[in-house]
Amino acid sequence: GQNIDQPTEMTATEGAIVQINCTYQTSGFNGLFWYQQHAGEAPTFLSYNVLDGLEEKGRFSSFLSRSKGYSYLLLKELQMKDSASYLCAVRDPDKGGYNKLIFGAGTRLAVHP
Amino acid sequence: KAGVTQTPRYLIKTRGQQVTLSCSPISGHRSVSWYQQTPGQGLQFLFEYFSETQRNKGNFPGRFSGRQFSNSRSEMNVSTLELGDSALYLCASSTEGNQPQHFGDGTRLSIL
Secondary structure (H helix, E strand, O other): EEEEEEEOEEEEOOOOOOOEEEEOOOOOOOOOOEEEEEOOOOOEEEEEEOEEEEEEEOOOOOEOOOOOOEEEEEOOOOOOHHOOEEEEEEEOOOOOOOOEEEEEEOOEEEOOO | OOOEEEEEEEEEOOOOOOEEEEEEOOOOOOOOEEEEOOOOOOOEEEEEEEEEEEEEEEEOOOOOOEEEOOEEEEEEEOOOOOOOHHHEEEEEEEEEOOOEEEEOOOEEEEEE
16 A cells, blocks of 8 residues: 655744655655645645655755655745645556545644744 | 635535535646545545546545536535544646646535
């Protein structure tokens, strides 16, 4: 089966840097997404990795190592509004599973002053 | 460009009833996927529709069904509601290729 693991909760200080890890065990690989979800709101797309390496987008960066089944989301210059759940998701590796995402349980990040 | 629109936002039903949820995708998006989100199970894939055809299906019982219309709007139906069906139901749309799915605000379904 497919399995995605990420820490349940993390805390960090405003202005600091935090790294949220995600490991996955899947029968294949077609790409990995990170989404942000504030309480009571829809998940919003942050980043997409399909090749190894770092993708940078403003204060957010995401890294992928396919050989290790590992990704991380790096948030810099943390702001209070970054307090949210961060969801790691992989595309279903089966043929045709392109828009079927398998989600981890999410990491609740609390940013404090 | 308008985002993904889901109606209604909130719904209260009783056990045994049925419910229909609606999703209007972003203009030009032909793929619509449905997910169930609960505190215990997280986000779980229900099914995906593309060009009015179900293209993928998750591991949910047959009480959960859906359809897609020619304008890409989609509906999801749950029959014989159970207490465990209480959840946030999210719809997401996307184009083809390496494009992300964009989520609506969801319908929060409560079963009494």
